[in-house]
Amino acid sequence: MPQSAQLTPEELVEVAQKISELLGGKVKFAVIGGAACSLVRVASDAEYRGTSDLDLVIQPNKSYNAEVISNWLVQKHPKIIRSVEQFGVRIPAIPIYRGKDEYLVEIEIFDVEAWPNRQQYNIADTASNPMTTLTFSPDQYSGSSGDWKIPVMHPVWLLREKILSQYEREGSVKERTDISDLQIMLQVVDPKSLVLSAHNHVTALQNLMAKRPDLINKLRRAIVCYPVFGD
The missing domain is CATH 3.30.460 (Beta Polymerase; domain 2)
Known part of the structure; x- marks a missing residue:
């Protein structure tokens, strides 16, 4: 088979x-x-x-x-x-x-x-x-x-979904893949091209930043999120 x-x-x-x-x-x-x-x-x-x-x-x-x-x-x-x-x-x-x-x-x-x-x-x-x-x-x-x-x-859509899924699948092998994927998307999206305002997206972003402080500058460059970045 x-x-x-x-x-x-x-x-x-x-x-x-x-x-x-x-x-x-x-x-x-x-x-x-x-x-x-x-x-x-x-x-x-x-x-x-x-x-x-x-x-x-x-x-x-x-x-x-x-x-x-x-x-x-x-x-x-x-x-x-x-x-x-x-x-x-x-x-x-x-x-x-x-x-x-x-x-x-x-x-x-x-x-x-x-x-x-x-x-x-x-x-x-x-x-x-x-x-x-x-x-x-x-x-x-x-x-x-x-x-x-x-x-x-679009990579902006993929970035948004991967930020959410890495939080939802925390602790699994797929969480690591999600973070790897979103790191690539951060390289290809335009500055301030992703706007996050929904509660679940904000929570997922905060979770990611707490786990991976090394990504904060790249996330700030790509994302507009007033509750997190104040912009």
Whole structure:
């Protein structure tokens, strides 16, 4: 049975490009989570951290929501997309190959209608949840021509979410990964580009600063947060 594996930078970019080609024109979408942070790292020539799957958020429309588009991928593109079970739910997966060994990259798709308590998934709200497009040169990967353009959530969005998740996952291995990711985002976002005012974000920021005082100056440069910085 095919297993999962930590993706190399080249594998991640190729998988993200493949899913971008399939979804293009169907729904508005962006890569989120560890895959988005890893893609930003690749695009920024930062230290790569790797991931074994790909999470996406889509904006539901009249034809598609997360569940429908997941099923559509499997049914419409059976030669490209497999179906695997995750926690009792079937989700798409893209196979990759290393020699004769096959590995499956799970593709988990979210939308704000299915997760109404996660307004960070509402990508129609571009002010609160900005996206960006990363451009990769395919001759570094597959030898084909033309740029590959992959939509991801903006590093400002990723920074905000990682500040919160490092607090929520304190004490776990993922907390360390969250802090590593947000350090990369601090390098690429513009000064004062993230505004934090919600109580949970303020608490998470204070928690991070208490744990990592070495990051305070970088956080102050990137973030506007009156309760913490007074600006």
